[in-house]
Amino acid sequence: MKVKTLTLKKNLIPEATIRRLSTYLRCLRISLEKGDDIVSSPLLAKRCHVSESLIRRDLTYFGEFGIKGKGYKTKELIAAIEQILGIHSPIKVIFVGCGSLGRAVIRHLKNIPYFNIIGAFDKNAEQCGEEFEGIKIQHTSRLPEVAMREKPQMAVIAIPPDGLQETVDLLAKVGIKGILSFTLSQVKVPENIILNFVDIAAEMEFLFYKINQ
Amino acid sequence: MKVKTLTLKKNLIPEATIRRLSTYLRCLRISLEKGDDIVSSPLLAKRCHVSESLIRRDLTYFGEFGIKGKGYKTKELIAAIEQILGIHSPIKVIFVGCGSLGRAVIRHLKNIPYFNIIGAFDKNAEQCGEEFEGIKIQHTSRLPEVAMREKPQMAVIAIPPDGLQETVDLLAKVGIKGILSFTLSQVKVPENIILNFVDIAAEMEFLFYKINQ
The missing domain is CATH 3.40.50.720 (NAD(P)-binding Rossmann-like Domain)
Structure with a gap:
């Protein structure tokens, strides 16, 4: 699971995708607080009020995330989105x-x-x-x-x-x-x-x- | 200049268009306060921070607006957008x-x-x-x-x-x-x-x- 933004033409990424990353981040943090090390794709979709396929499509711009049939590793995906948004430092x-x-x-x-x-x-x-x-x-x-x-x-x-x-x-x-x-x-x-x-x-x-x- | 929303399949209108209508409305109100009965297309675009063609495209969903080579009648366009958004009554x-x-x-x-x-x-x-x-x-x-x-x-x-x-x-x-x-x-x-x-x-x-x- 590697964030590959730098190899992408950044202006190809839709603004709506970037906005949704913030939502995913907040929902993932809720999951982390609840002690969920892994969040299933349907659960994350439900928490964020979007479809599973939309989450998948949004994340595809940045790399490969998720474990087949299981979902996403909460901490790893949080770190990846923080890195994409550039908010890993204050x-x-x-x-x-x-x-x-x-x-x-x-x-x-x-x-x-x-x-x-x-x-x-x-x-x-x-x-x-x-x-x-x-x-x-x-x-x-x-x-x-x-x-x-x-x-x-x-x-x-x-x-x-x-x-x-x-x-x-x-x-x-x-x-x-x-x-x-x-x-x-x-x-x-x-x-x-x-x-x-x-x-x-x-x-x-x-x-x-x-x-x- | 007639608002024709009702004859359209409303779900064909992009959400971003609806959001921009609010911006146009606020910019048109500024124009009205300044005493501009007619707002030229470039001026409206500048005030709203969007392109002229985008305004034209957004308004096309609802009817024909504007006077060729002159711009938009401020009051009429305000009334039309208020009607589209449904905010003509409190x-x-x-x-x-x-x-x-x-x-x-x-x-x-x-x-x-x-x-x-x-x-x-x-x-x-x-x-x-x-x-x-x-x-x-x-x-x-x-x-x-x-x-x-x-x-x-x-x-x-x-x-x-x-x-x-x-x-x-x-x-x-x-x-x-x-x-x-x-x-x-x-x-x-x-x-x-x-x-x-x-x-x-x-x-x-x-x-x-x-x-x-």
């Missing part, structure tokens, strides 16, 4: 915007061991100085200094829409490569940065469309 | 779980006019009785009574993982058709209900994978 993350949504997301990601939140910033003086979940909230003006020292790779944005462009530009300037933004606003994305949005309203609309089919 | 939503994440999501959706949050529930007595964003937080034991009276169509869940199955079963029993869950846990989904997850960690992992390509 990812340094900073937060911009520490209002209610920002704080809720900090609390959420704090529990996941491979996310290392190394800084949280806000423009609102009221938020600054406070400690939240063990992280000191600092004024955004201190972000460049911290980024220079700590070299975070990713940022999460949860600020009012007006400030999005300025924040994205600042993050690009200090070397952030990927941004997940809960703030939805028109923005020109600088080169060398990937900006993804979490659009909760769109998720609700999509769901509403589906229940009406 | 959607009744309830919340289960009013901790920090639940409250942040309530605050977020509260600003969108077609989501009508008719109830918020929590098992934690400390949360109950309080009013948040104009919505009284009630004990979950009162959920069936409220649901019977108000007939909400959708629910948002943001509770500790242990309670997910019980909550999903309760929501199915009271007639909820669609659930958006921020709680990630293994769950058996009852028939006649669609359960989607918002997996913030998976979004971060996906982004991390992409920046390393």
